[in-house]
Amino acid sequence: MKLSKRAQNLKPSVTLAASAKAKELKAQGLDILSVTLGEPDFSTPKNIQEAAIAAIQSGKASFYTPTAGIPELRQAIVEYIEKYYGLTYTPAQTLVTDGAKFALYALFQVILDEGDEVIIPVPYWVSYAEQVSLAGGTPIFVEGLEANQFKVTVDDLEHARTTKTQAVVLNTPSNPTGMIYTKDELQAIGEWAVAHDILIVADDIYGRLVYGDAEFTPIATISEAIRQQTMIINGVSKTYSMTGWRIGFAVGNIELIKAMTDIASQATSNPTAVSQYAAVEALTGPQDSVETMRQAFEERLNKLHALVVEIPGFTCAKPQGAFYLFPNVKEALDMCGYTDVTTFTDDLLNEAHVALVTGAGFGAPENIRISYASDWDTLEETVKRIKAFVEKKRQK
Ligand SMILES: *Cc1c(COP(=O)(O)O)cnc(C)c1O
Numbered sequence: 001m002k003l004s005k006r007a008q009n010l011k012p013s014v015t016l017a018a019s020a021k022a023k024e025l026k027a028q029g030l031d032i033l034s035v036t037l038g039e040p041d042f043s044t045p046k047n048i049q050e051a052a053i054a055a056i057q058s059g060k061a062s063f064y065t066p067t068a069g070i071p072e073l074r075q076a077i078v079e080y081i082e083k084y085y086g087l088t089y090t091p092a093q094t095l096v097t098d099g100a101k102f103a104l105y106a107l108f109q110v111i112l113d114e115g116d117e118v119i120i121p122v123p124y125w126v127s128y129a130e131q132v133s134l135a136g137g138t139p140i141f142v143e144g145l146e147a148n149q150f151k152v153t154v155d156d157l158e159h160a161r162t163t164k165t166q167a168v169v170l171n172t173p174s175n176p177t178g179m180i181y182t183k184d185e186l187q188a189i190g191e192w193a194v195a196h197d198i199l200i201v202a203d204d205i206y207g208r209l210v211y212g213d214a215e216f217t218p219i220a221t222i223s224e225a226i227r228q229q230t231m232i233i234n235g236v237s238k239t240y241s242m243t244g245w246r247i248g249f250a251v252g253n254i255e256l257i258k259a260m261t262d263i264a265s266q267a268t269s270n271p272t273a274v275s276q277y278a279a280v281e282a283l284t285g286p287q288d289s290v291e292t293m294r295q296a297f298e299e300r301l302n303k304l305h306a307l308v309v310e311i312p313g314f315t316c317a318k319p320q321g322a323f324y325l326f327p328n329v330k331e332a333l334d335m336c337g338y339t340d341v342t343t344f345t346d347d348l349l350n351e352a353h354v355a356l357v358t359g360a361g362f363g364a365p366e367n368i369r370i371s372y373a374s375d376w377d378t379l380e381e382t383v384k385r386i387k388a389f390v391e392k393k394r395q396k
Contacts, residue, residue, distance in 0.1 A: 190225075
């Protein structure tokens, strides 16, 4: 069978691939520790589960919903954005999607023509680049300095800008680095985007997972002009431990939202009905479980970061949000005779039975990503194994 060029050029998600490999080895009976996935290990809070069960039993979850989402959920999104961003939108400016991932997919489908460019700061969440390519666009990678927490500046962006630049993706708090752009940094980037009519794709999915005295400023809140230039992408997966339910949303320009809805109408019809009812409860119900989970992540971050920086050859600035550490392991690679981080992570899996994600997949060939959305025992043992592995390789 012939495969399209598009399919041939598509790279599967490195994080999902690493997690699948770990599961495969586990199934063979090996004692594999996996810190690959960006997926909270908590079960979905009880009140949300119960709302879903009630929706099933009432019969209302049996049917197709409007493509853009049930009216209750679109209204809930409006109220949520009002509460956490202080911004007023109408339900018509919202779209419920099959995960935030599909919101991004639909967005790139409606803004890009063949050859149009999207600026993606490096390191980046793996799907941005592939989704841009699938839409016929060209991802333009811009590297932030690791010394500046990998954050890009307006100078970096201006360097990459051409007449074909349609959008810039901003993910703060960032997956994979956990770093957060300050309000001033965002203001500068926002004004630059407004001046050049470049759409800001604001992936705010980790906005409520912020630690210590760090603060998350959604870029859309900085000024009215910036708000108009921004498509907010968010969802329930990370905040409410609802990855499997597949509910995300987009909020912004009404013409774009309408066009994205048309894409969804031909691609998916609607996000799963029962999940939409669950998401209404997530967004409008009690929020104390969010805080409980956030605190658990923060505690793990504090303990894990202290251990990871003790591994020979690892350096790691302390993240401020999300649930990843993204240590630079260049020195460890040198010490152990590796020239390539992916060989290092492959050997870690095969020899130390630790599955984590190579930074190469995020555009950062000196780094690895450790997700701390796992229980503490797993995390502690993971660090022990990595440390022992590096120490063993180093002596050779
Ligand atoms: C997890 C993640 C998403 C997508 O989440 P969904 O489960 O599809 O809602 C989007 N962006 C980033 C940066 C993520 O880490």
